[in-house]
Amino acid sequence: MTPGGDVAVTGLGLVTPAGIGVLESWRGILGGVPTAAVDPELEGMPVDFSCRVPGFDADELLGRRTAWRLDRYVHLALVAAREAILDSGLDPREWDSTRVGVVMGNALGGVRTFEEQHSAMLREGTKGVSPMLIPMMGINMVAGYIAIDCGAQGPNLVTTTACASATTAIGTARELLRxxxxxxxxxxxxxxxxxxxxxxGFTRMGALSGRVADPAGASRPFDGDRDGFVAAEGAGVLILERMEHARARRARVRARLVGYGASADAHHATAPDPTGDGVEQAIRMALLDAGIGAVDVDHVNAHGTATPLNDITEGRALRRVFPHRPSVTSVKGVTGHALGAAGAIEAACTVLSLEEERVPPTANLERQDPDIDLDVVAGGVREERMSVAVSNSFGFGGQNAVLVLAAA
Incomplete structure (x- = not known):
């Protein structure tokens, strides 16, 4: 095999608070209607709202026999992976399974399972703990279960870089292909x-929005009145192929993954470096890897968490790198912040924007922070010609990861 060359994106799968499946999710994100709502499972807490995937029935979507032995984060991943494989036109019965890898991002693992089993142990002692605890809670298991589900026998791993995890996974996958x-x-x-x-925990850190009287208006990326992110769940999966492989089977190439950059702030456990130097470094590294100049970028799908520090830091870095002011959006106004899944959801949205030449609006952006000098799309979908787009993800620990995607 010859290293190098573009990587083809041939399939997409999404499970988000905006809907189950790519069509439903994209429709909701384009509509700009926030999904944050009071969450019955958080009743009585200081922050009692979130962005959950609506109507997700794992027994129905995966079969009860499969669903009972998996944590919810794997449920979401399997549904997204199955959709992506189907979308790609690949048939797992026919591919060379030793040449098919799985790289997934995740930040927390099976925390629901761990908490339920900890409660069972407190009630019943060790005999109350399920023998499935370890394989259900393990962070690595999401990649393992996807491989089991489709028979992928190539490299199999999970990247854990906090809220940059999925973007790191996609970048790592690109390197395996190249x-x-x-x-x-x-x-x-x-x-x-x-x-x-x-x-x-997030509440005690001061990371979450406290708008309990207005959950739908709580996630406000780049807005002057933003006060924190809204916690969410979800999954996003992309099928990536060597371009030669995709062309040989006459696959539909939805976009090209042409660049990846990563860096560390080396500054603080939870706060971004206010200079934005690490963010800028990752963006410039991705552009260099893609072999393009900053002026070639038409659109940025921002990390845009709606936290006071993140948005101003990202905004300043983007302004320095892209003085020509490409369009910018954050889908987190609709979906909330799905932590380790966010980067994949947003990369899939970036592919869709390139395909359709449409930029979704940044929900709840009513009064843009005057210190954030960007062309942030708000109020409705913007139609514009675009060939190259950037997708940003940043996480606790100063983790920065950036993708460059180009039209097919």
């Missing part, structure tokens, strides 16, 4: 951490 280690990689991220202890 190095000739795989022909196909199933890549993305999944998260289902909407449990009371996790939400309490």
């Amino acid at each position: 190095a000739g280690r795989c022909d196909i990689v199933i890549a993305g991220g999944a998260e289902a951490g909407l449990t009371r202890p996790v939400v309490a």
